[in-house]
Amino acid sequence: MELPYAEPYKIKMVEQLKRSTKEQRLKWIKKAHYNLFNLDSDKVFIDVLTDSGTGAMSDKQWAEMMIGDESYAGSKSFTKLKKTVKKITGFKYFLPTHQGRAAENVLFSAMVKEGDIVPGNSHFDTTKGHIEFRKATAVDCTIDEAFDTSIIHPFKGNIDLNKLEKVFKSNPKEKIPFVILTITCNSAGGQPVSVQNTKEVSALCKQYEIPLYFDAARFAENAYFIKKREAGYEDKSIKEIVKEVFSYGDGMTISAKKDGLVNMGGFIALNNKEVFKKATVFNIMYEGFITYGGMNGRDMGALAIGLDESTEFNYLESRVEQIAYLGKKLVEYGVPVQQPFGGHAIFLDANKFVPTIPREEYRAQALAIELYVVGGIRGVEIGTVLADRDPFTRKNRYPDLELVRLAIPRRTYTNNHMDYIAATLKNIYDSREGAKSGYRIIDEAPIMRHFTVKFEKI
Structure with a gap:
């Protein structure tokens, strides 16, 4: 007899729910x-x-909170998180923020200006809000299959390359600060993006000299779908898939309240030193010093553990x-x-x-x-x-x-x-x-x- 599936955890604490009429x-x-x-x-x-921020943390995350270093500058918890982000994502530079929309606010303040065009795959509400607040325009380039709920397509979050190239050809590259690829694509129904599509989008961006950034709130779930659905990835680990996906981009923002498995937190990770320097100015203005960015030391420690756990x-x-x-x-x-x-x-x-x-x-x-x-x-x-x-x-x-x-x-x-x-x-x-x-x-x-x-x- 085949054994039934069982969750890989047990419950240590419960919270009472109230019924009503x-x-x-x-x-x-x-x-x-x-x-x-x-x-x-x-x-x-x-x-x-x-x-977002509503999940349960693990015993290891709670234990990490007990040893959080709350130093204003250069805390050990920051160093631990920085090393983990580099290990998981491969990006060189890192700025913590208190949540995902704060990361968007900091990065977009450094990169998006009035009249700009920001193409992507069904931008989420805060992403579009930050773009339009700056009097720029978000252009949806998601594949058409995403908009028919009855179609079974393994990667409905994919970008349509023809739609994207049309945006590139219709606008000077100076008007397109970056393309944003949301993984998984929330507004299209939590749908994943394939490695193949990511590679093709990356190649097109390089051809037109336009950076590619990820909205990576659910990057681990995206990697799970790649492992289950994309040929050639069934034997790769989640961490290997994550590292490859991020290798095709120039940077990312993340609400760590999703696949970071924490109740509050976010960050920006980048490869471009000049963009990092610009972003640090706004991070200090809006979030806090660059080694805490609106997060407590204990929360940074919990996030470091959460990133490891979520990529298993x-x-x-x-x-x-x-x-x-x-x-x-x-x-x-x-x-x-x-x-x-x-x-x-x-x-x-x-x-x-x-x-x-x-x-x-x-x-x-x-x-x-x-x-x-x-x-x-x-x-x-x-x-x-x-x-x-x-x-x-x-x-x-x-x-x-x-x-x-x-x-x-x-x-x-x-x-x-x-x-x-x-x-x-x-x-x-x-x-x-x-x-x-x-x-x-x-x-x-x-x-x-x-x-x-x-x-x-x-």
């Missing part, structure tokens, strides 16, 4: 102006709003296969989701789930709210609300995909929780025919509105 949740979400970000965590039963196959198999477990349940129930399943989340296809709700009434947001009301489950809209308004016309941007993301925290929930999520969604899907109207916005910020936007029910 549907009537309570209806009252709470209305008070929160139908924005799931505005809910207090004790009003949520299963929280899959994000996998056993951990990644447990992590990614739990996502697949939920995805298979939903497919079995007929619930439309992005396929193949992503590395950190399941993405519900709201265009197929509730097509009767007009897009201008934010159908993905309506679905996310219904999931909370019915089951106390907090996901997040990845659709028109997140896509924001065009910075020039101020009209809504309607992306090809209207998604609800269920981002699973690392080493946190059991498969019983996945069963609960799947059953809740089956019940909603089976009764969705009555979904005719959604929500209207009554208040929003001028940029990255989805965090604080207020709605009213139509």
